[in-house]
Amino acid sequence: MRTTRVPVPLRWLVAAVLLAGVSWALLVPPWQAPDEDAHFAYVQTIAELGRLPHDDGRRALDAAKSTEQDRAELASGYRDSGQRIEMRPQWDPRAAARWKAEAATLPASARKDGGGVGRAGGNPPGYYLYAAIPYLAGSSAGIFDRLYLMRLWSVPLLCLLVVSGWLLAGELVGRDRTAQLLAGAVCGLAPMATFVSATVSPDALIYPLWGFAFWLCARIVRRGPARREVVALLLLVVCALAVKPVSVALLPGVLWALAWRRIPLRAVAAVVGLAVVVATLAVPGGPRRFLSYLWQFYVPVDAGTNVLPQLAPWPLRDTWLEGTVGAFGWLEIRLPWWFYAAAAAVIVVVAVGALRRIDLRRDAPLLLVFALPAFALIAGLHLTEEWFLVRQRSGFTQGRYLLPLLPVAGAAVAVAFAALPVRRRAPVAAVGLGLLVIAQFASLAAVAGRFYA
Amino acid sequence: MRRALVLLAALAVAGALAVVAVAAGDERVVAHAVGLPAIGPAARLAQGEQLCRTGIDVPVGFERVRVVTITGGRAGPPLAVTVRSRAGRTARARIAAGYPGGTVEARVGAFPAESVVSVCVRNLGVREVVMLGLPPGVLLGDLGDVNVPVEMAVVFVRDRPVSTLGQVPAMMRRAALFKPVPAGVLWALLALVVVGLPALLAGALRAAEPAPAGGAPAPAAAESEPSRAEAPAAGR
Numbered sequence: 001m002r003t004t005r006v007p008v009p010l011r012w013l014v015a016a017v018l019l020a021g022v023s024w025a026l027l028v029p030p031w032q033a034p035d036e037d038a039h040f041a042y043v044q045t046i047a048e049l050g051r052l053p054h055d056d057g058r059r060a061l062d063a064a065k066s067t068e069q070d071r072a073e074l075a076s077g078y079r080d081s082g083q084r085i086e087m088r089p090q091w092d093p094r095a096a097a098r099w100k101a102e103a104a105t106l107p108a109s110a111r112k113d114g115g116g117v118g119r120a121g122g123n124p125p126g127y128y129l130y131a132a133i134p135y136l137a138g139s140s141a142g143i144f145d146r147l148y149l150m151r152l153w154s155v156p157l158l159c160l161l162v163v164s165g166w167l168l169a170g171e172l173v174g175r176d177r178t179a180q181l182l183a184g185a186v187c188g189l190a191p192m193a194t195f196v197s198a199t200v201s202p203d204a205l206i207y208p209l210w211g212f213a214f215w216l217c218a219r220i221v222r223r224g225p226a227r228r229e230v231v232a233l234l235l236l237v238v239c240a241l242a243v244k245p246v247s248v249a250l251l252p253g254v255l256w257a258l259a260w261r262r263i264p265l266r267a268v269a270a271v272v273g274l275a276v277v278v279a280t281l282a283v284p285g286g287p288r289r290f291l292s293y294l295w296q297f298y299v300p301v302d303a304g305t306n307v308l309p310q311l312a313p314w315p316l317r318d319t320w321l322e323g324t325v326g327a328f329g330w331l332e333i334r335l336p337w338w339f340y341a342a343a344a345a346v347i348v349v350v351a352v353g354a355l356r357r358i359d360l361r362r363d364a365p366l367l368l369v370f371a372l373p374a375f376a377l378i379a380g381l382h383l384t385e386e387w388f389l390v391r392q393r394s395g396f397t398q399g400r401y402l403l404p405l406l407p408v409a410g411a412a413v414a415v416a417f418a419a420l421p422v423r424r425r426a427p428v429a430a431v432g433l434g435l436l437v438i439a440q441f442a443s444l445a446a447v448a449g450r451f452y453a
Numbered sequence: 454m455r456r457a458l459v460l461l462a463a464l465a466v467a468g469a470l471a472v473v474a475v476a477a478g479d480e481r482v483v484a485h486a487v488g489l490p491a492i493g494p495a496a497r498l499a500q501g502e503q504l505c506r507t508g509i510d511v512p513v514g515f516e517r518v519r520v521v522t523i524t525g526g527r528a529g530p531p532l533a534v535t536v537r538s539r540a541g542r543t544a545r546a547r548i549a550a551g552y553p554g555g556t557v558e559a560r561v562g563a564f565p566a567e568s569v570v571s572v573c574v575r576n577l578g579v580r581e582v583v584m585l586g587l588p589p590g591v592l593l594g595d596l597g598d599v600n601v602p603v604e605m606a607v608v609f610v611r612d613r614p615v616s617t618l619g620q621v622p623a624m625m626r627r628a629a630l631f632k633p634v635p636a637g638v639l640w641a642l643l644a645l646v647v648v649g650l651p652a653l654l655a656g657a658l659r660a661a662e663p664a665p666a667g668g669a670p671a672p673a674a675a676e677s678e679p680s681r682a683e684a685p686a687a688g689r
Contacts, residue, residue, distance in 0.1 A: 012657030016650055023646050026639065030631055061598045076631045079590045086489035091627040092512040094567065099631070145633040177661035185654065426457035426662050433654045434464025438471070440650060445472045452624035453481060453617040 009181045010166055014159045017188035020440055021155035024198035027444060029089040029451050030147055031078045032329050033199035034400065038119035040147060040200050041065045042128045045115045047135045053114075053121045063116020068106055072143045075099035081451075083330040089451055103142055120202075126242035127202035147200065154204040158197035162188035164211025165407045169414035171218045172366075178429050179418045183410035187211065189436040190409075191326040191443035196400055202243050203400060209240040210373075211407035213250055217257035217369040225258060233257070246401070249380055252372035260365045268368065272375065283383055284390040293386055310395040323399015326443050331398065333450045335442060346435070350409075353416025370408045377404065454662060458655050465651035473618060480614035484513035488606030491521035491585035495605040498576040500530075504584050506605045507571035514566045515609035517558050518546075520574055523583040524554035530578020534559040539569040550578055558610065572607045 031037040041064055045053045048066070056063060065073075073079045075098065077090030090096070120128075134149040141149075162184040169183030170176075187193060187207075197204040216233040220226075237254055240247035256263070280287045297315045312318030317340070325343040326335055358367065385396040413432070420428055487509055488495075496504040518536060522529055532548040546559035564570065576582055588601035617624075625643075629636040 007660075009657040009661035012653050012660060016653035016657065019645060019649055019653065023642050026632060026634060026642060027628065029628075059598075061595055072631075074590050079592055080487070083593045084490060087486055090630065091485075092510045092567065093626075093630060095510060096630045141633075144631050148633050178658070181657050181661045185657075426454055426658070427460055429658055429662060430457035430461040431464065433658060434461045434468070434651075437461075437465045437651050437654065438468030440646070441465075441468045441472050444646065445476065448624060448628070449476070449479065449617050452627045453479070453620050 007166075007177060007180075009177050010163070010184065013166075013181055013184050013188065014162055016185075017159055017162050017194070018155060020189060020194050021158045021198045022152065023444060024194050024447075025148065025151040025155055027447055028151075028195070028199065028329070029078065029081075030076045030144055031073060032082060032089065032451065033195070033201065034330055034398070035119050036200050037065070037069070037073065037078070037082075038121075039128070039131070039202065040150070041069060041114050041118050042120045042123070042125075043131045043135050043150065043200065044069065044111065046125065046128050047132045047139070048112045049115050051115070052125055053117050055117050056115065058116060060116060060118070064114065064118035064121075066112065066114035067110040068103075068143055069114065071102060071106070071110075072099070075102065076144070083332055085332045085450065091452070100142075123202055123244060124242045126239060127205040127244075130205060131200055150200045151198055154200065155198055157204045157208055158188055158194060160208035161193065161197065161211050161407070164208050164215055165410035168211060168215040168218060168407050168411045171215060171222065172411050173414050173418040176414070176418050178425055179414035182417055182429055182432050183407075183414040185433055185436055186410040186413050187406050189440055190403075190406060191328075191439050192324055192400060193403055193406055194440065195326070195328050195443070195447075196403065203403065205243050206240060206247065206404055207406060209236055209243065209247070210250060210404035212236050213240065213254065214370060214373075214407050214411075217253055218366060220257045221260060221366050221369055230258065246377065246380065246404075249376035250373050252376050253369045256365075256368050256372055260368070265364060268372075272372075276379070279379065279383055283386050285386060289390075290382075290386050293389065294382065297382070310389060310393060312395075315397070319397055319399050320402065321399070324402050325399075326439070326446075327399060328443065328447050329450060333446055335446055339439075339442065343439075347409075350413050350416050353419065354412040357415055357419050370405075370411075374405055374408065377402070454659060457662070458659060461651060461655050461658065469647055476618040476621075477616050479617040481617065481620075482611050482614045483608055484515040484611050485511045485609040486607070488586035488589065488604055489608070491587060491606035493585065493587055493603040494523070495584045495586040495603045497581055497583050498574070499581050500576055500579050503573050503575040504605055505571055505573040506586075506607055509570050509572065509607065511564065511568050511570055511609050512566060513609070514564060514568075514611070516563050516612040517560045517610040518572055519556050519558045519608035519610055520572075521556050521585040521606050522552070522554050523585060524552070524580070525583075526554070527580060528552070529554055529557070530576050530580045530582055532557065532559075532582070533575040533577050534561065535573045535575070536561045536564065537571050537573075538564055542568075547577070556608070560612075563612075564609075572605075574605070 031040065042053055044066055045051065075090065075095060077088070081087035081089045131150045131153065134153040135146050138146045138149045165187030166180045166184040169180040173179045193207065197207065213233060213236045216229050216236065220229055220233065233254060237247070237250055240250055256268070280290055283290045296311065300314045300316070321344055322334060322340050323331065325340055327333065381397045381401055388394050388396040417425070417428065487506065498504055518534060520534070528550060529552040531550040534546045534548060535543065537543045542564065544561040544564070546561045548557045548559050574584060584605045586604045586606040588596065588599065589604050591599050591601050625636045625639050628639050
């Protein structure tokens with residue numbers, strides 16, 4: 001029987017990512033991450049009531065969270081400081097003591113009177129079932145103990161993301177451990193990924209599921225479909241769909257991986273073109289408005305005088321770049337502008353390095369494995385945001401929604417790195433890892449400064 | 454390889470020192486705040502009228518208070534600011550007329566950390582002034598769905614700024630509140646991250662990169678098994 005040994009560099013890397021993940025999990029104050037309060041409430045509904053959240057006729061705001069969570073949010077200062085950069089969570093040890101006394105008097109029913117549809121109510125239960133395990137394991141403990149147990153339980157998912165990035169890079173560049181190390185490090189130590197994966201959020205599970213799906217798709221395209229891999233891929237897709245509906249964007253890449261030998265490239269181009277035309281015509285507000293929205297999203301000419309005030313001044317920079325590289329808390333914590341400029345420069349260098357190694361005619365089948373889901377994801381986000389802008393007059397898109405593509409970014413790093421001459425490999429790898437360390441230090445410090453200084 | 458490891462260590466040290474330098478230069482005067490961002494009217498004060506916010510736990514010592522006003526584009530009236538602590542200390546200060554609206558500040562003298570105070574603002578002038586604030590205990594996203602009255606924003610300010618670096622021990626204590634770990638664990642984690650993160654990555658790099666004497670890195674072969682089919686491969 002063949003045994004699989006975990007490569008030594010991967011072990012070191014996973015240990016580093018575990019350390020970073022635990023640090024993030026314990027640093028961030030309760031619920032000070034995007035929608036973490038809503039995700040916690042979803043898990044509490046499953047664990048305490050044994051059912052999914054649903055509309056029970058009460059006012060949504062009253063039914064979304066339990067009394068226990070409501071009181072804990074007030075006591076910890078989350079209610080008064082969430083999304084508000086000017087405010088701090090509760091610093092006062094007397095408030096913590098008061099909460100302990102209050103929590104001791106709460107009846108058991110205070111955990112069970114939530115159950116309504118909150119902001120996370122539209123998500124399938126996949127991740128929440130996973131997160132219910134630590135909740136139930138800590139059910140005799142206080143609400144904050146349960147919350148932090150759930151966060152720590154998410155950190156192994158970050159390690160799985162690292163493994164998926166490692167494997168995908170290995171599939172593309174071969175047994176090049178340093179290139180794989182860099183790919184895995186990008187997945188696990190890109191600050192936004194570490195932050196989100198160390199909170200209670202279905203995104204923490206989506207990232208590795210997409211990573212493994214990309215890896216299996218690449219394997220199937222390169223080596224042909226083996227039954228075991230096809231079954232595993234289909235299972236991954238089902239799991240991803242059970243975690244977040246956005247995983248439907250994986251389907252074009254999966255279908256392509258399974259059937260690429262039978263589908264001419266012209267047919268793919270025709271289907272994509274048709275989808276673009278149909279989506280543009282069918283989008284709420286009409287094609288002219290949608291194109292105007294895209295113009296304002298990507299082109300900085302209108303920056304600052306945006307006719308869509310729900311959007312950031314220049315969403316390409318403010319949402320895609322900053323929100324993907326690092327926007328913490330409820331996205332209100334940003335790093336200095338030069339940090340993002342440096343990150344953008346690194347992204348361009350990596351992209352150019354990877355693209356130079358690509359022969360479109362030879363590599364098109366493999367590239368489409370990544371390009372089709374990426375296109376579907378980005379197009380879907382834009383269409384959804386346009387729907388929100390027209391129907392609810394609010395924005396929608398966030399940079400973190402692009403992070404399921406992080407394993408592909410890691411793979412691009414690996415592909416670019418693998419082309420380097422031997423004498424440059426070690427120093428370039430050291431610089432890459434060093435920059436990730438600096439990014440982690442800077443991000444952790446920014447979060448600590450925002451909440452505790 | 455040794456040079457690469459030194460390079461990684463140097464970058465980590467540079468990153469840590471840069472964070473320390475930024476924290477040392479990041480001086481903060483705000484000790485505590487309630488009711489920010491001040492975007493809703495808490496009260497419109499006519500001549501002689503007063504608005505109070507009571508029972509404010511202020512965990513850090515302060516010497517000044519700020520409130521946020523709207524004066525309708527005209528010069529603001531004089532205001533009397535009174536701060537009373539449960540410990541029995543009362544301080545009064547006056548904000549002179551003529552401010553253009555926005556944030557105004559009164560020096561009330563030293564109040565110690567962990568005071569519980571009430572802050573009252575009285576309009577001593579003739580013209581009206583609007584005091585701004587926010588409903589307490591309501592998430593920004595829920596403001597449209599609740600009917601909680603707006604309470605006046607109050608910002609408690611130190612006379613002398615304190616650097617973030619100087620606050621690190623206090624930050625550790627604050628960070629441990631409402632968490633299942635004591636401050637000591639957070640200190641240990643801080644040390645582990647600063648030293649351990651680069652060390653673990655250095656270990657990974659050393660294990661990954663073949664020694665230069667071995668020549669070129671391992672060939673670009675498949676991870677674990679040969680190809681079953683002729684197929685494209687990026688970056689070969």
